[in-house]
Amino acid sequence: MSLLGQHSISSRFALAAALCLGPLLAQAGQPLQWPVSSIPAALRQNAHAVIRQQDDILTVKAAGRMVYTVHRVVTVLDEQGDNWGVAVVPYDKLTQVSYLRGTVYDADGRVVRTLRTADIKDYSNVSGASLFEDNRVRVGDLRQPRYPYTADFTYEYSSDNTLNFPAWSPQDEEHVSLEHATLRVTTPPELPLRYLEERLPQGGAVTKSQQGNQLVYAWQLTSLPALEREPYSPPLAEQVPTVYTAPTAFEVQGHRGDMTSWQGLGKWEYDLNQDRAELSPEIKAKVAALVKDISEPRQRVRKVYEYLQNSTRYVSVQLGIGGWQAFPASTVASTGYGDCKALSNYCMALLRAAGVESFCAMIGAGEQRAAIRTSFPSNQFNHMILCVPMPKDTVWLECTSQSEAFGYLGSFTGGRHALLLTPQGGKLVRTPSYAAAVNGQFRNAEVVIDDKGHGRATVRTLSSGLQQDALAQMISALPADEQRKRAYARLGLPTVTIEQSSWQPNRQGALPAVTERLTLALPSYASLTGRRLFLVPNLLNRLPPPAPSVGARQTPLVLHLPFTDADTVRFKVPADYKPESVPAPVQLRTAFGSYEAQVQVLQDGTIQYIRRLQMPDGHFEAAQYEAYEAFRQRISKADRMQLVLVRPES
Structure with missing residues (x-):
């Protein structure tokens, strides 16, 4: 499926091939930093890692430009916390990494080694289903064979894509405690920040100020013990303190949009693709022949969907604005492949040729995915499907699958909100749920x-x-x-x-x-x-x-x-x-x-x-x-x- 151009700002993963670990070199004469003995006992309980300090700074330069800086210091207590000894910074055609720096300390706070330029690796971050993607990652690895140790990373990236402001959720894993974390957002007055606070402890709410001609928003969290999910509990993302941020106006490669309403966000996506559903006369004639003896609308839709499944396959191509803009329908018709946007757009074009109106819809796909925050218009989607209104009911189509049953969404996209893309703009609607009697x-x-x-x-x-x-x-x-x-x-x-x-x-x-x-x-x-x-x-x-x-x-x-x-x-x-x-x-x-x-x-x-x-x-x-x-x-x-x-x- 297409990720619609999104990246996870705080993504971390275990590399298949471990990078070389430098020798354990204590730096004589340097002051001790972050000794493990200074961690409160309550924060070590049930923890594999302790976030000692995390400072995130988002600077909005313009509607189409932002800079994000992160300073993160984490003490890794045991092998199960080792992923915190690695910093992963994603980038693509619209995002540039300014720097990635790091130092690792032993348990007493002595410097073991500093991350060198040669230590920083660059990897492709292309998914297996993609033909072309420009997603890459810079990786700094400070993992050590002896525990505990403390990894201190600082990195910065700038982006010409302001559709996705980062969510601030420093304690985003189980068995990780937090000593202190801050978020600071600076933005011009004409681009005020939109934010949503969830589960913040007392004293964690936003403080607002003005610095020169800039608006400043600030948050902080302190002394959060490690969490462990209870059986049959909500996802961790629905349990930890989080601040969601989003722009008012945004811009991606010259395409400007308004995110103050679902209507505005949907209108931006609709306009981006409105001229990309044209078909050749030959394809239109083929569709007409397919449905010529079928008068019932639902059966027409089924026939077209079966044609789509038999003649296309899913291949993702994510380059720049291509994370949101579909291939033209004519391109999909000639090549036989496309991502979720391209295939949904192509099916919409085929149905139009069959005399049936339909609309693309953005959706958050995945089992047990957190519910859409309906009161906070923002890009919370990673997939696209097709909605076909009918006189008695609505048909939903998963256009990326060659084997899915007609009109069935399943646990991947069923039972949640989707953003319908219409000429008038976006509209939140619900996809079908499946009750106990039918499962x-x-x-x-x-x-x-x-x-x-x-x-x-x-x-x-x-x-x-x-x-x-x-x-x-x-x-x-x-x-x-x-x-x-x-x-x-x-x-x-x-x-x-x-x-x-x-x-x-x-x-x-x-x-x-x-x-x-x-x-x-x-x-x-x-x-x-x-x-x-x-x-x-x-x-x-x-x-x-x-x-x-x-x-x-x-x-x-x-x-x-x-x-x-x-x-x-x-x-x-x-x-x-x-x-x-x-x-x-x-x-x-x-x-x-x-x-x-x-x-x-x-x-x-x-x-x-x-x-x-x-x-x-x-x-x-x-x-x-x-x-x-x-x-x-x-x-x-x-x-x-x-x-x-x-x-x-x-």
Whole structure:
């Protein structure tokens, strides 16, 4: 997918090949800097690294020019904090790195070495799906083999792209504490800063002043202990103190825009691409032939979408303004490829030729992505899709996929806000959500158990909606041997052999589905003890208990995937074995879902197990986690209940 030209200002990553570490040279006569002994004990607790000082300075020079300077000092306490010993500064055609400097100190605060120009490496930062990108990174590596050590980095870059002001969130990782951090923004009065403060502690709010003819905004944070995400909690980005910043007016390569409203931001993106949807007469004629016998609008859209999927592929090209401006539709038609913007724009042009109106839409893609901050117009998007209004409903199209079902967005872009790009400007709208009833996993299994407890099973599972997403991706992306490895991992049985396997996708219905068929050998599935067989009727869908809470819960409980599971398992057991102990039926009803399980002995001696679990998505108060934990514990216990069979004495 295209990143629409965005870069992560504070990105850090582990390099595949470690750079050379300089010798440990104590500099005699120099004053000690940042001794580890001066770190308060509370900030070392549960921390892999401590941010001693971070000072960020954003200087807005003009609507189309900004300079960003960072000074960051971090003490790395152990190997798990090593990524803080590396500074990564991204740049591209519109951004230039002015300098990157660094010094590393030992635990006592003595200089070990200083980053030399020859130590700074330059790497391409091109994604695997891109044909051309100008994204690169400068990397300074001060990692040391002995802990603790302290890395002190200073870097600066300037940019002619002011669409994306940085977000200030210095404590953006788990197990990292913070001593002191500051943010200072200087801007001309005609370009006042727009900002949004979230979760700032008392005393952390903005202070405003004037320096000469410049407006100055300043923030600071002090003494923040390390965080550890609780189970089923919001993303860390929704837990830590953050200041989001954005311009009023911005400019990218001579294209000026207004970001004070969603309408203005959408109008800028729309105008940037408004003349890039022209098709050749030949392509228009091909589209007309495709839909000539189809009068129903939705079926016309389906036909065009299938043509798009069969004739194009996703390839990203991100150069300069190309991060936001699409290839012309005629170029995509001739080359057969494009990024998310180009393919969405091309599909819009094809639909126009078919007499159907549609609109491109910018969206934040990715599972469990933080929600759009709707009250703060800014570029919070990394992807583009297509919206096709219909008389009764709206069709959404993912134009980068050759295999996605028509009108289905899934967990990648479903259930969130998107910015619709219209001639009148941008408009925030919601993409479809998928409720528990449509995210199904329906399993039927027939199991034969012999008198030694060994089993053989044939299993058919129909997965739909969000529950088929991972399977569909597996089918399209992995070879058969890898598919079987994934199947073993999902089964969760210690001793099992997959004798036969197949996966059949169905993308023609209202929702995509995948049918999985497995034949399994189950050695010692039932435990044989004397005259008794001990059998767990729940074959393949045992829900583990949640991670236990430690102390009082601090954060909300977040359930991301609404789903419905229904299992029916029938066991043929040896004729001389009769049920001695049959588990009682279980029924649970809570705010977190419903669960039913029962074991039945049929007239022909077959043991039938029926289980149904339905759970919603949603946010719940922290105080409710204890009840959720109890609900999950009861399910886990019921899923492992045993049936006891006994044969007569000889």
